[in-house]
Amino acid sequence: MTPLDKIRNFSIIAHIDHGKSTLADRLIQRTGGLTEREMSAQVLDNMDIEKERGITIKAQTVRLDWKGHVLNLMDTPGHVDFAYEVSRSLAACEGALLVVDAAQGVEAQTLANVYQSIEHDHEIVPVINKIDLPAAEPEKVRKEIEDVIGLDASNAILASAKSGIGIDEILDAIVERIPAPKGDASQPLKAMLVDSWYDPYLGVVILVRVMAGVLRKGAEIAFMAGGTKHLVDRVGCFRPKIEQLTELGPGEIGFITAQIKEVAQTAVGDTITDAKKPAAEALPGFKLVQPVVFCGLFPVDAADFDKLRESISRLRLNDASFTFEMESSAALGFGFRCGFLGLLHLEIIQERLTREYDLDLITTAPSVVYKIQLAHDRGEIELHNPADMPDPSKIASIEEPWIEAVIYCPDEYLGSILKLCQDRRGVQKNLTYVGGRAQVTYDLPLNEVVFDFYDRLKSISRGYASFDYHQIGYREGDLVKMSIMVNAEPVDALSMIVHRGTAESRGRGMCERLKDLIPRHLFKIPIQAAIGGKVIARETIAAMRKDVTAKCYGGDASRKKKLLEKQKEGKKRMREYGSVSIPQEAFIAALRMGDEN
Template identity: 55%
Template sequence: MENIRNFSIIAHIDHGKSTLADRMLQLTKVVSDNNLREQTLDTLDIERERGITVKSQTAALPYTAKNGKEYLLNLVDTPGHVDFSYEVSRALASCEAAVLLVDASQGVEAQTVANLYLAMENDLEIVPVINKVDLPSADIDGVLEQIENELGLPAEEVILASGKTGIGIEDILEAIVERVPHPEGNEEEKVSALIFDATYDPYRGAVIHTRMFNGVLKPGDKIKFMFSGETYDIEEVGYFRIQREKRDSLKAGEVGYIIAGIKRVSDIKNGDTITLNSNPCEGPLSGFREVKPVVFSSFYPIASDDYEDLSQAMERLQLNDASLIYEKDTSSALGSGFRCGFLGLLHLEIIQQRLEREFNQSIIVTAPSVRYRFQMSDGSTVYIDNPVEYPDSTFIKQSEELYIRANIVLPAEYLGPIIKLCMERRGIQQNMNYIDKKRVELIFEIPLGEVMFDFYDQLKSMSRGYASFDYEILDYRDSDLVKVDILVSGERVDALSIIVHRSRSESRGRHMCERLKDTIPKQMFKVPIQAAISGKIIARETISAMRKDVLAKCYGGDVSRKRKLLEKQKKGKKRMKMVGNVEIPQEAFLAVLKTKED
């Protein structure tokens, strides 16, 4: 155990985490130069394309230090995005250290700060690294000053590196060996191991990623999950060396995998504790919580015949992603589909793209919403994430919505417009810190529902892409919520209903009506598009009727002849409207999600 080091790499999105990991794999000869590809630890196509890590990976790196000793360095990779912060926290709980990466040209950003706090909560040794020092735009002195002032880490401990060229990689590994304490634990004690992730193998079932704290596990042992109470027989244990490497046992302090014939990833809970069924440990490891979705949306197949294919695709996707939650849903406008829960907007986008790419599904996605809480007059509490299930307003005693603490780091020149944007979204300013002369950190408490609708797009466009955004969930607070219904030709379209704050209802209703007017094709009769709250119309647009020029044949003659033809046409239009049916195209559902600038 003296020669084991467990560490993680944490950083803001796109600060070069995966590239740095590539150089470490190359230096420790885990991957040969011939087999190396960019972002080796990113296994999904979408991760490689967008340069983000969605699913964390693990690698055991054998390293001979300058002191001549052999070390086993376990790299526990983490996702970078705020949506997966619980996964990050479980990965960090498996380590003794974190390599904190800061981009030499971008500097300290919102998630850099958030991830540092997360690492400090777990009492990890921090190894600060400035990456991308080879860039022409690198401002090393400025970033060193930010690390010292904003993060409170000594500048002399910072290592300068470049994941692209390999500068400083050996210095980082040496710092991990020298500064990081070896794992604590005892092989003789009762088994306790932390589950920090799980993946799916089509031939072997779910593969558990685990960190051993005490005891020894080997094939044939009967293990027990302390949260679910389920028991399984271990088939195989081993290390991750990109591919799985089978071992005789996993001992205290080690990081590895367990295969135990588990059918689905959803049967395994991140943060759960593994122990022996015959001789369990006293209690579970701290920090476990059930992952709860915060963003909800419905998926419907474009062609109703594809419902079965979509159902199978959702099942197969859930085998790989335990955080995806879904149930059957129906809509009068869109037919049968699924109501899904996600960890955040990025998670929603990734699931949608994976369905379209990996499973060739053509789907309509309804407007994302959050979960609201209602205190009813009979004393009960109701949680609603689908506007269709909105309770009768006469029985609502109090309505509440979820708030977040938003951390925004931005150049000082864009401060005014960004504060105005947050205020417009009903944000409450908590703090403002100057990181240095040019960069400011803003802390706002904002309703999560306000962030769902084009907030991130507006933030990026106002700051020309320089602002970074990170958030954490706070609590439910009293709010004046209403349900806005959209009526097309007098018929309510349930898939377009939204729950919003009363102060924003008129602007959102008008925006949706304008979008629908532009996308619904003209009919032979006038089509009114209305936004209503409890039957009261708050906004309206009208699609004018397609008209035949019935006066074309009248050249001259009495005006009463023209009036007679127009009256006849008017009666026909009226009769047509009574039997006419307005088909809402798929583009209309997508159009209402877009921002006003699109």
């Protein structure tokens, strides 16, 4: 057991692509965690997708030795979708390195995570990274940290993780500035479950931070929120290679395995205690993670349905925060309705299914969870799928989730960003300037953000705007279900819930797009967008027509008329009995473009 005064637990806070994983690599290398030969770039990011996109999806930990001290580094995700996991990882530490890019400056996610870190009463060590870049302005960034965040940056460390500048100074600062953890080994065991993942050989591996007591191999433990008991069969730490230990004492971070088969049993933030001598109360801050964004996943080839079911079940082994249930659609066949923590989470799951399990998928338009108050005091229901919306006469009111968004952008893009937020029913709360950049705070309906808000924001600001949000609860809205009908048949996969004010333009855009995507048939096809029984937009696909009068030359006009009348009758009959086949590509394109207008 390591003495408390020799332990330092810290995490690294940074915006996407500010050099967090590279800095972690350098710290591991400098403290001799891995030899030169064993090193690879972003050594803590296990998934290809993490390395390619430069993002961290799962929290990782590594134990480093430096000048007689044990340093536990928590590499946390930076994205807002994983905000709860980040909060638990931060709760397991006493301090944080705040990494800011010397060329980019403070950005939205840096702020969000730094405030979370301050809430946990952390000692924060500012690090200005990438000082060897030609565009680096360390003094300007130093001032920005002081102005925007309000942290004293006079002793900020100048570093370059790529070239290895300032690494020793960072390690010394961790030992000197970050406080040692507190905890009593004689108390009943209390450990926080920071994260968990599935290993095909070991079962579920659980990342823990011991707050009090001692976690020993062979002990029987209980999960206080989960209500289950397990026998610990392995205790250890990552350096970053696995090292087996006999026990973890107070203040230490490591991992345990206990023959658990499903990640779903190990909720992030749960308290682990001794089954025979349990702690009096659980650690504060635990909550069950609720999916925020829902969409349907359908295989392009219906024969792949069983493969999709198996793949989703296997993915869920490793990621308990996404949910799925079976659904069927007249247009797309059998598939699953899945719930995600946010749009990035949706994108990651979809990409992993496509890559790791070789599946071609159609994703329906993402929707959020609406709360519907039923008329005549029939109670409240939650609506995940627009197709399940009750009859409007039975609805008293509909509430939708809202978020508070903070957007940072250079001054010249401010006008178009304000217009974008205005178009998406945003309510401006605040607008301030920080060192030549604007910081805008908006309340926005989540429904308007899940489509392509982030992509639009990036394209109108040429990638310079950064965006961070958190949910602020539900508000009532004038929302309606818009159905798309092709040849008078409703297409359930294309129905969506929209605000009454934007329904017409949204419907017109969808009809125009489908007109281009659906191939022409031998009869006229009307495409309509409707709210209830009222059609709000319509396009017509013209019929393909054979020239039946080609064989008539000269003679009486009534001969031509007779042939045309005959053709007209045939078309009419065909329209009554003919069915429109919408190709899969048209669905994919219509859903992918989602909301362009």
